[in-house]
Amino acid sequence: xxxxVSLKDLAKELNVSISTVSRALRNHPxxxxxxxxxxxxxxxxxxxxxxxxxxxLLRQETRMIGVxxxxxxxxxxxxxxxxxxxxxxxxxxxxxIASSNESYQKEVxxxxxxxxxxxxxxxxxxxQETKNYDHFNQLIENDIPLxxxxxxxxxxxxxxxxxxxxxxxxxxIHHFYENGFRRIAYINGPDxxxxxxxxxxxxxxxxxECQLPVDTxxxxxxxxxxxxxxxxxxxxxxxxxxxxxxLGINDTVIFAAMQEIKEQGLQIPADxxxxxxxxxxxxxxxxxxxxxxxxxxxxxxxxxxxxxFEQVKNPKSTVRQIMMKTSLVIRNSSVRSTSNKI
Amino acid sequence: xxxxVSLKDLAKELNVSISTVSRALRNHPxxxxxxxxxxxxxxxxxxxxxxxxxxxLLRQETRMIGVxxxxxxxxxxxxxxxxxxxxxxxxxxxxxIASSNESYQKEVxxxxxxxxxxxxxxxxxxxQETKNYDHFNQLIENDIPLxxxxxxxxxxxxxxxxxxxxxxxxxxIHHFYENGFRRIAYINGPDxxxxxxxxxxxxxxxxxECQLPVDTxxxxxxxxxxxxxxxxxxxxxxxxxxxxxxLGINDTVIFAAMQEIKEQGLQIPADxxxxxxxxxxxxxxxxxxxxxxxxxxxxxxxxxxxxxFEQVKNPKSTVRQIMMKTSLVIRNSSVRSTSNKI
DNA sequence: TTGAAAGCGCTAACAG
DNA sequence: CTGTTAGCGCTTTCAA
Numbered sequence: 001x002x003x004x005v006s007l008k009d010l011a012k013e014l015n016v017s018i019s020t021v022s023r024a025l026r027n028h029p030x031x032x033x034x035x036x037x038x039x040x041x042x043x044x045x046x047x048x049x050x051x052x053x054x055x056x057l058l059r060q061e062t063r064m065i066g067v068x069x070x071x072x073x074x075x076x077x078x079x080x081x082x083x084x085x086x087x088x089x090x091x092x093x094x095x096x097i098a099s100s101n102e103s104y105q106k107e108v109x110x111x112x113x114x115x116x117x118x119x120x121x122x123x124x125x126x127x128q129e130t131k132n133y134d135h136f137n138q139l140i141e142n143d144i145p146l147x148x149x150x151x152x153x154x155x156x157x158x159x160x161x162x163x164x165x166x167x168x169x170x171x172x173i174h175h176f177y178e179n180g181f182r183r184i185a186y187i188n189g190p191d192x193x194x195x196x197x198x199x200x201x202x203x204x205x206x207x208x209e210c211q212l213p214v215d216t217x218x219x220x221x222x223x224x225x226x227x228x229x230x231x232x233x234x235x236x237x238x239x240x241x242x243x244x245x246x247l248g249i250n251d252t253v254i255f256a257a258m259q260e261i262k263e264q265g266l267q268i269p270a271d272x273x274x275x276x277x278x279x280x281x282x283x284x285x286x287x288x289x290x291x292x293x294x295x296x297x298x299x300x301x302x303x304x305x306x307x308x309f310e311q312v313k314n315p316k317s318t319v320r321q322i323m324m325k326t327s328l329v330i331r332n333s334s335v336r337s338t339s340n341k342i
Numbered sequence: 343x344x345x346x347v348s349l350k351d352l353a354k355e356l357n358v359s360i361s362t363v364s365r366a367l368r369n370h371p372x373x374x375x376x377x378x379x380x381x382x383x384x385x386x387x388x389x390x391x392x393x394x395x396x397x398x399l400l401r402q403e404t405r406m407i408g409v410x411x412x413x414x415x416x417x418x419x420x421x422x423x424x425x426x427x428x429x430x431x432x433x434x435x436x437x438x439i440a441s442s443n444e445s446y447q448k449e450v451x452x453x454x455x456x457x458x459x460x461x462x463x464x465x466x467x468x469x470q471e472t473k474n475y476d477h478f479n480q481l482i483e484n485d486i487p488l489x490x491x492x493x494x495x496x497x498x499x500x501x502x503x504x505x506x507x508x509x510x511x512x513x514x515i516h517h518f519y520e521n522g523f524r525r526i527a528y529i530n531g532p533d534x535x536x537x538x539x540x541x542x543x544x545x546x547x548x549x550x551e552c553q554l555p556v557d558t559x560x561x562x563x564x565x566x567x568x569x570x571x572x573x574x575x576x577x578x579x580x581x582x583x584x585x586x587x588x589l590g591i592n593d594t595v596i597f598a599a600m601q602e603i604k605e606q607g608l609q610i611p612a613d614x615x616x617x618x619x620x621x622x623x624x625x626x627x628x629x630x631x632x633x634x635x636x637x638x639x640x641x642x643x644x645x646x647x648x649x650x651f652e653q654v655k656n657p658k659s660t661v662r663q664i665m666m667k668t669s670l671v672i673r674n675s676s677v678r679s680t681s682n683k684i
Numbered sequence: 685t686t687g688a689a690a691g692c693g694c695t696a697a698c699a700g
Numbered sequence: 701c702t703g704t705t706a707g708c709g710c711t712t713t714c715a716a
Contacts, residue, residue: 002484002485003402004460006692006693006694007693007694008693008694016702016703017702017703017704018693018694018695018703019694019695019696019702019703019704019705020701020702020703022693022694022695022696023695023701023702026695030701030702031701031702032701032702035701035702047480049457049458050693050694051399051460051692051693051694052458052459052460053395053398053399053404053460053692053693053694054399054692054693054694054695054708055693055694055695056395056708057393057395057396057399057692057693057694057707057708057709057710058693058694058695058696058707058708059694059695059708060345060708062395072420072423072424073417073420073421073424075415078414078415078420079415081414082414082415082441085439085441094438094459095438095439096436096437096438097427097437097439099424099427115391116391116394117394117436118346118393118394118395138389142344143344255627258627259627282624282627282628285597285600285601285624285627285628286624286627286628286629287628287629348708348709348710349709349710350709350710358686358687359686359687359688360687360709360710360711361686361687361688361710361711361712362685362686362687364709364710364711364712365686365711368711372685372686373685373686374685374686377685377686392709392710393708393709393710395708395709395710396692396708396709396710396711397709397710397711398692399691399692399693399694399708399709399710400691400692400709400710400711400712401692401710401711402692
């Protein structure tokens, strides 16, 4: 792999100085028009492009953003990443992606590795294990741009974009209620996550508004793995009076629940109705199709990136928290009727 | 965002020269033990880490790999990316991901952008539109490491890793045959893609081995979008004698077919059996669960990265083509029986 | 055992 | 209008 052409190479061939070439390429007013065109022609011929390492060194900027997500293979995250990438590209930035695999340990490592490679800042969704947030100190203290999305922390110091989780959960309860469901269970995620707290709050508020009693037997938690979700589902199904509807903290969890419910020979939604969160692609393909809260993932990515660039431009910019509206897409898993919806 | 500490900073604080610090940090034998420990202690205190831009400039290496995929949101690609990342990490490399969105135009742009950022090479899966391969000339001519996976081209000059598509398709035909299906249709992808050609070859060979006639009415093509797959499926269902089994070039296509078949009130597999390719995650969740050829995606990524580093180490290394074995996972969509499999 | 200087590719201030 | 010089952070001769 031979060296790409440099300004020096061009300068030598034209018998001018490096700075002349540099200036010509950037249309500096001091340079004569024919010098400019001569230089540009040669640059084009050798398809010269400036070395970003040299530029980075000079300007102290790498034009790279580090992005840390809990996993890479969920549609939710890949779609958000696409959204981030779009805005990054518009600004001439690239993104470096690291996956924490839902592990605190790996998240901490990723932060350090990314920082070592001199990304200009980080856009992060916390791992489900993460309860200690000290690994972000270095960023915050040094005014290194940082944005959280979905699973957030330190919201006083760090801008973030989240979905309106409480409102979404609240709407789901109303939807269940309107469709005749009364014993509504909730499979929650780890307690320390903001998404768990917010969705739980919405669940409780929804129950209250519908004047349904809060039955703690209908409230179970799981880590976000399918296996643990199955365990949680079993626990619910073992109740003396079974729930007639289940809300899951996300689609992965609710898919697992669905599997277990079918396994036990129960009908959805006749015996138990289901609603999920985040709207994974296959919601439409399962049988019955899954009612789900759709998150505007691509836009969440867009907004996160925009918040990021706000900080790049102005390190002391105000810490904004953006909340995105979700929408409830009603499919067959939560509606008892003869005329099925999509 | 203040500047990270540099060797210079450390040198100044210790009243020694920059080179001493540099050497001490790398345990150079010339440096006295206590100098070494003094330097290291300070470096640790300020958590110094070498500036990769400076290193890159010096060594002419960026330790970055460009990866171009048709899309980011399919499990198939994200899983391959994870596989690439794992090996890259072991070598201390980062990956820069670009998505072509199945567009030739965007693929060409991505190649140039990535090259501009001085990635050390590229790992690529061609977009479905790509028929002209000139944008890889620059890489090939300059011995810049390049590896293709899944959808490949110029296999004489460029190493690649693919699945054994022909064999996989052949096995599917036998599977259909053994389960009593005789009119086996195939929804193929764009003709110019190697995966289309290879899977078609396997399909034809399989038919021959089972002594089934080749009926060109049962052979349709589509671009890989769900909409076009639905169109192709309709065409098949309109045949005077309907196929009793359909093989799809990938799972996206077969999911679309599944939707359309259900739409028309036909039963799977009673009326029509289905088998897909690539084993997307939701194969197990659809009803009936989908028989599918599973690709070892993570390992494909691993191998692609290994081929990449072979070239990094030895630019003139032999051009190897790696073919990965697939496995046929039999589920309900292709088996007529009372006792259902998973 | 340590320091000085050059150079990787580039820009910008300062001279002509 | 163009050239020279210094410097971004680092390693590596060459000197001391």
